[in-house]
Amino acid sequence: MNALDRVRVLDFTTTIAGPHCARLLADLGADVIKIEAPEGDMMRTRLPLRNGASTSFGQLNVGKKSLVLDLKRPKAIEIVHRLVKTADVVVENFRPGVMQRFGLDYSNLREVNPAIIYCAISGYGQSGPSAGRPAYAPVIHASSGYDLAQIAHQVEPRRPDYCGIFIADVLSGTYAFGAIMAAFHQRQATGNGQMIDVSMLESMLSLTLSELQNSQFDVPPPPRPIFGPIATKDGYVNLSVASERTFQNLASAANRPDWLTDPRFAKYGDRRVNWGALMDEVEAWSTTLPTAEVQAIFDRCGVPSSPYRTVKEAMADPQLTHRHSLTEVHDKGGSFLVLNPPFRLSESRVAAQDFVAALGEHSAAVLAEAGYAPDEIAALAEAGVTVMP
Numbered sequence: 156m157n158a159l160d161r162v163r164v165l166d167f168t169t170t171i172a173g174p175h176c177a178r179l180l181a182d183l184g185a186d187v188i189k190i191e192a193p194e195g196d197m198m199r200t201r202l203p204l205r206n207g208a209s210t211s212f213g214q215l216n217v218g219k220k221s222l223v224l225d226l227k228r229p230k231a232i233e234i235v236h237r238l239v240k241t242a243d244v245v246v247e248n249f250r251p252g253v254m255q256r257f258g259l260d261y262s263n264l265r266e267v268n269p270a271i272i273y274c275a276i277s278g279y280g281q282s283g284p285s286a287g288r289p290a291y292a293p294v295i296h297a298s299s300g301y302d303l304a305q306i307a308h309q310v311e312p313r314r315p316d317y318c319g320i321f322i323a324d325v326l327s328g329t330y331a332f333g334a335i336m337a338a339f340h341q342r343q344a345t346g347n348g349q350m351i352d353v354s355m356l357e358s359m360l361s362l363t364l365s366e367l368q369n370s371q372f373d374v375p376p377p378p379r380p381i382f383g384p385i386a387t388k389d390g391y392v393n394l395s396v397a398s399e400r401t402f403q404n405l406a407s408a409a410n411r412p413d414w415l416t417d418p419r420f421a422k423y424g425d426r427r428v429n430w431g432a433l434m435d436e437v438e439a440w441s442t443t444l445p446t447a448e449v450q451a452i453f454d455r456c457g458v459p460s461s462p463y464r465t466v467k468e469a470m471a472d473p474q475l476t477h478r479h480s481l482t483e484v485h486d487k488g489g490s491f492l493v494l495n496p497p498f499r500l501s502e503s504r505v506a507a508q509d510f511v512a513a514l515g516e517h518s519a520a521v522l523a524e525a526g527y528a529p530d531e532i533a534a535l536a537e538a539g540v541t542v543m544p
Contacts, residue, residue, distance in 0.1 A: 157184020158503040164188065164244040165235070166219060167259075169196045171292070171321055172276050172355065173248030174215035175328030180244065180335070181218035182496050182507055188238070188521055189219040192226070193542050195514040205488030208511070214493045217484045218508030220517035223542035226257050230540045235259055237525050239267045244335055248276040251286045261350040271348040272338045274331050280354040290355060292321035299323075299359035304366045308380045327358040379431035384463065386438050387446040394437070395459045402426070408456040409440045479506070486511035515542040 162185040166177040174189075174196070181187040189196075201211040224231040239245070245264060247254055254260045254275070261273040275281055278290020296302050301322075302315045331353045338349050360367065368374075384391040396402050406414040414420045414436075419429040426433060441449050446462050453460040470492070475481060478499075481492045484507055495506045518541045522532045535541045 156503050158500060158505070159183040159185040162186065162244065163242045164246060165190060165238055165242050167245065167247040167249070167254070168276070169248065170198060171215060171324035172328040172331070173246055174198070175325055176274070176276065176331040176335070177219065177246050178215055178217060178507075179329070179332045179496055180246075182505060184504065185244075187219040188517070189216060189221050189512070190226075190235070191221060191223050191514060193223055193539070195223075199514065208486040208488030208513075210486075210488070210491045213484060213486050213491065213511035217493055217511050219512060220521060221512035221515055222518050222521045223515040225540055226259070228538070228540050230535060230538065232258055234522065234525065234527075234535075234540070236264075236267050238521075239264050239271060241525075242268065242271060243339075244272045244274065246274045246276070246331070246335075250289065251275070251277050251281045265348060269347055270342060272335060272342065272351065273348065274335055274338075274351040274353065276327055276331050276353040276355070278355050280357070281352045285356075292323035292355070293318035295323040295355045295359050299356055300363060300366065301359050304363050307366075307376065308383075310379065310383075322362075323355045323359050326362070327353050327355040330358050330361075378428065379434060381427070381430055385434060385441050387441050387449045388444055390446040391463050392441070392446055392449050392453070393461050393463060394453075397459070399423070401457070401459055404457045405437070408452045408458050409437060411436070411440070482507050482509070484509050484511060487513055513544050515544050518543045 159180060162180070164177055164180050164185050164187040166173070166187050166189045168174050168177055168189075177187050177189070196212060196216070198212040198215060199209050201209045203210050224234060226232065226235075245259075245261075247259075255263075261271075261275070264271050264273060277286070278295055279285035279288060290298075296318055297315065302318075306313060306315060331351065334351045334353060338351060342348060382395045382397075383393065385394045394405075396405055402420075403415065406412055414433070418425065420426045420433050444452075450460060450462055452458075469475070470481065480495055480497075482495055483490050484493050493507050499505055518536075519532050522535070522541065523529070527535070532541070536543055
């Protein structure tokens with residue numbers, strides 16, 4: 156059994172944030188219909204490509220049906236209205252105002268189906284002075300203060316980092332997924348749907364826990380960041396000492412019981428002030444040993460730490476194998492691995508389905524299920540309202 160069996164989702168999203176949200180719904184068993192423009196989601200062209208099929212697109216859209224509709228055509232809007240009558244959720248991540256121009260915003264669709272849960276993900280929210288600004292994840296990283304907050308935790312000042320990992324997209328898509336679940340719970344009591352407005356800016360601000368508070372008060376920064384790499388003989392290990400117990404374990408690992416009584420380190424406040432000196436002494440020990448040996452000692456002594464790994468190395472972790480974290484899926488290019496959701500439910504399946512739809516692969520089937528006769532579907536395709544492979 157799946158947690159979201161018999162739940163239908165109309166997915167108008169593109170790129171990352173919205174597709175990530177809708178894929179989580181599909182992983183829980185929802186019937187997700189991805190409504191794409193005739194040219195398809197731009198992620199269909201992203202590397203890696205095999206036989207024209209993108210695994211990046213697949214990672215975000217596995218388990219969804221693909222229906223092509225040209226929303227600039229009135230007949231396509233009629234189709235959407237018909238689908239909305241049997242849908243539970245609409246997800247979109249256009250710039251605010253785009254769906255309204257199509258007549259597919261929440262105020263219009265709730266007239267069609269008062270129980271519809273409508274989730275809109277945008278850079279800055281659906282209203283306000285910044286609502287209309289274009290936004291991608293790297294822009295939000297900069298505007299939220301996240302990028303400069305990260306630099307403040309480095310040893311030396313530097314220019315802002317280039318962005319290659321789109322945290323704001325994944326985070327806001329995950330918040331949207333959670334909000335949809337909350338709206339489902341409320342709908343059970345009221346019978347009514349509602350509008351969900353997810354802001355990428357606010358999603359990123361939620362990551363700056365200490366920074367949000369420290370910016371309101373005069374809190375002196377530590378002379379050296381506490382969480383970070385220590386050098387070994389052949390690399391680096393991340394060391395995170397956040398409690399008295401883990402400090403005691405670190406002293407045991409390095410065979411330095413004198414740290415526990417050293418007035419520079421014995422108390423937390425003094426230890427923070429003298430953190431650089433402590434790490435210098437740690438590295439005087441750790442640089443004499445290879446990374447694997449340092450990590451083995453830390454593991455024995457209960458010191459929170461990890462070698463720095465590539466994603467490929469992380470994927471080979473036996474812990475992920477044990478949890479069935481990766482699953483094989485298929486598209487027209489062959490098979491590849493995608494990550495399952497990072498949570499498990501004891502009474503229902505939580506995992507990616509095993510297919511990635513080609514553009515328009517389910518157009519005819521979805522339209523037929525909505526009540527269109529074969530000749531009507533053919534006419535819609537001939538008129539360019541829909542596309543079928």
